[in-house]
Amino acid sequence: MKIGDTLSIGDIERLAKRRLPRVIFEGITSGVEDERGVTRNEAEFHRYRLLPRHLIDVSMRDQSTTLFGRSYASPFGISPTGVAGIFRRDAELMLAQAATAAKVPFIMSGASMVSIERIAQIASANTWFQMYAARDQKISDDFLRRVRAAGFGTLVLTVDNPVLPRRERDMRNGFRLPPKLAPFALLEALMHPNWVIDYLRQGGMPVMETWAPYAAPQASAAEVARFFRTQSPTIQTWRELEGFRRAWSGKLVVKGIMRPSDAVRCIELGVDGIIISNHGGKALDRAPASIEVLPHIKAAVGDGLVVMLDSGVRRGSDIIVARCLGADFVFLGRATLYGVAAAGLAGASRALDILREEIDITLGLIGCPRFEQLGPDFLLSDDGEHRAASGGPLDVIAERRKEMV
Numbered sequence: 047m048k049i050g051d052t053l054s055i056g057d058i059e060r061l062a063k064r065r066l067p068r069v070i071f072e073g074i075t076s077g078v079e080d081e082r083g084v085t086r087n088e089a090e091f092h093r094y095r096l097l098p099r100h101l102i103d104v105s106m107r108d109q110s111t112t113l114f115g116r117s118y119a120s121p122f123g124i125s126p127t128g129v130a131g132i133f134r135r136d137a138e139l140m141l142a143q144a145a146t147a148a149k150v151p152f153i154m155s156g157a158s159m160v161s162i163e164r165i166a167q168i169a170s171a172n173t174w175f176q177m178y179a180a181r182d183q184k185i186s187d188d189f190l191r192r193v194r195a196a197g198f199g200t201l202v203l204t205v206d207n208p209v210l211p212r213r214e215r216d217m218r219n220g221f222r223l224p225p226k227l228a229p230f231a232l233l234e235a236l237m238h239p240n241w242v243i244d245y246l247r248q249g250g251m252p253v254m255e256t257w258a259p260y261a262a263p264q265a266s267a268a269e270v271a272r273f274f275r276t277q278s279p280t281i282q283t284w285r286e287l288e289g290f291r292r293a294w295s296g297k298l299v300v301k302g303i304m305r306p307s308d309a310v311r312c313i314e315l316g317v318d319g320i321i322i323s324n325h326g327g328k329a330l331d332r333a334p335a336s337i338e339v340l341p342h343i344k345a346a347v348g349d350g351l352v353v354m355l356d357s358g359v360r361r362g363s364d365i366i367v368a369r370c371l372g373a374d375f376v377f378l379g380r381a382t383l384y385g386v387a388a389a390g391l392a393g394a395s396r397a398l399d400i401l402r403e404e405i406d407i408t409l410g411l412i413g414c415p416r417f418e419q420l421g422p423d424f425l426l427s428d429d430g431e432h433r434a435a436s437g438g439p440l441d442v443i444a445e446r447r448k449e450m451v
């Protein structure tokens with residue numbers, strides 16, 4: 047299969063699986079401990095069905111969405127994925143380019159292998175910067191300076207990794223910073239010669255350019271990676287968040303919020319938005335799925351905060367479900383990472399195109415021409431619960447169900 051023949055994110059994932067050595071591919075798919083969180087993230091989306099409204103003119107459909115005063119062509123963007131350059135050299139640049147072409151936001155990871163300055167050259171208007179605060183405050187301050195100079199308007203603070211989670215699969219595979227692959231993994235890699243040849247020809251593991259200025263001069267890729275690990279993860283508290291709010295005058299987003307009370311506290315501190323996230327199942331294995339907590343958080347914050355979500359999104363219809371439950375915007379991590387790993391820029395763009403088309407078709411099929419008009423009225427959950435206020439169309443179904451029992 048070629049990238050142009052892929053029809054779904056699942057197809058793109060299979061293509062990435064073929065290209066990458068198994069332990070490298072699993073660095074994308076892996077979760078933590080028993081990896082139940084990864085499965086839960088997707089399963090919770092499947093609990094919802096969309097209730098179509100028919101005999102509506104859906105000849106013109108519009109999924110453009112306004113976020114922080116900017117109009118985006120679609121209601122989704124690219125989540126930050128660190129060390130993407132391991133999967134393909136300069137993957138971060140390709141993700142930024144694909145997002146720019148699709149007119150959606152790209153969140154550059156603070157653990158990127160491409161520098162802030164190189165990303166800024168090709169995509170500053172739609173790039174947000176995700177920061178892992180450093181143990182050394184001077185480094186964090188310098189990151190803010192560079193991000194400001196790059197012209198990125200939005201800073202994202204990730205708070206769900208205060209300590210290093212146990213990614214057991216990665217530990218068994220030797221997938222870490224810098225990678226130290228077990229002999230079985232090296233043998234298996236020979237079955238993916240194209241990836242191995244590209245990796246070796248380009249000099250092996252790329253340097254984490256975002257962190258290189260703070261490591262020793264002329265430090266190797268492995269030394270910069272080790273330096274990064276001495277600075278991150280770091281414990282952050284509400285006090286540090288207050289400090290970031292004072293120091294950063296642009297939009298401030300906190301990523302990894304799961305509790306309604308934490309979301310309310312973010313409003314009190316002047317945070318502009320949150321991304322409900324469990325790091326795609328790569329942080330706490332027993333965390334709830336983002337889509338499970340979304341309605342509770344939305345009920346707690348109302349319109350006081352921009353509420354975004356990631357973790358487990360694989361279809362355009364997942365994005366529609368999230369919107370019906372109150373999300374203002376949705377992000378995806380693995381979907382575009384599979385794309386860029388499988389086929390570079392063309393692969394990342396293909397993933398975005400597929401999601402865009404799936405949203406477009408779903409809007410038509412459910413009789414809602416504008417994405418921004420979606421609401422709970424379109425949702426039916428597994429337990430037969432209809433999300434609309436009483437008096438809504440499904441009260442009739444609820445009555446019928448009772449009659450059938």
Ligand SMILES: Cc1cc2nc3c(=O)[nH]c(=O)nc-3n(C[C@H](O)[C@H](O)[C@H](O)COP(=O)(O)O)c2cc1C
Nearest residue numbers: 125126127128155204325326356357358378379380
């Ligand atoms: C390989 C990989 C690297 C990641 N690196 C980061 C990172 O550097 N910073 C961060 O905030 N989240 C990181 N994440 C989490 C993503 O931003 C996002 O929350 C998650 O992938 C969403 O789930 P999904 O993959 O099911 O879409 C990473 C995820 C993956 C798969």
